[in-house]
Amino acid sequence: MDKIAVLIPCYNESKTIGKVVGDWKRVLPDAVVYVFDNNSNDGTDKIALGAGAIVNYEYQQGKGNVIRRMFREIDAECYVLVDGDDTYPAEFGQQMVKQILERKMDMVIGDRLSSTYAMQNKRRFHNFGNNLVKGTINRLFKCDIHDIMTGFRAFSFQFVKSFPVLSKGFEIETEMTIHAVDKNMAVENIIIEYRDRPEGSVSKLNTYYDGLKVLKTIGRLYKNYRPFEFFGHDCLRAACISRCYVFSRFVYLF
Secondary structure (H helix, E strand, C coil): CEEEEEEEEECCCCCCHHHHHHHHHHHCCCCEEEEEECCCCCCHHHHHHHCCCEEEECCCCCHHHHHHHHHHHCCEEEEEECCCCCCCCHHHHHHHHHHHHCCCCCEEEEECCCCCHHHHCCCCCHHHHHHHHHHHHHHHHCCCCCCCCCCCEEEEHHHHHHCCCCCCCCCHHHHHHHHHHHCCCCEEEEECCCCCCCCCCCCCCCHHHHHHHHHHHHHHHHHHHCHHHHHHHHHHHHHHHHHHHHHHHHHHHC
16 A cells, blocks of 8 residues: 555646656655546656656546546555646645645645635636535535635545545546535645646636536535435425415315
């Protein structure tokens, strides 16, 4: 079992993956850096291998599918999950690892929204979407998570091996968060810096299509994890209608 495993899911990140692997090997020299390539056709895997990462492959397309394989195949006391697009500075890694290994947190969230994300992000509606998802989950699940969609997190062994990955794509961050909250796991928010993708690096996230899938995932998980609350409003309305009907019949008869 590794002490610390850095997990980097990648799809066509040839412009940044070499730097990302190098940064993590410098900041956490005792960690094992894994890159899981998801059908890249730009040489991402070869660059990662040359930078010193262990490269594995997932052939089912989608970030959720990649993370399912990562969590299934890698055993570690502490996992750091980070995107391969060089938007998350590795310098915050030591602080996040310390929360897992010393404070026994189960999930540490790298919070972009409380720092530089609004200024650095140049994609339309992403700020609105992030705040909408955050507000919805915190309200429905009565929690205080500062950044739901961040791609920078750390996990305990217990979290990783208890997490049934159901999502196939970018809904995975939402699913992780709700799993931790529902299971009453120890969660910590740490404010991090965020930088936008460098020129020539292209985001794989579709704001509208993936955003809709995230909202549908929230609804599905709310129904599964909080069925009494989900169906309770409908039941209450039905009960009120039934009582009104019974009362009206009683008045009519007497």
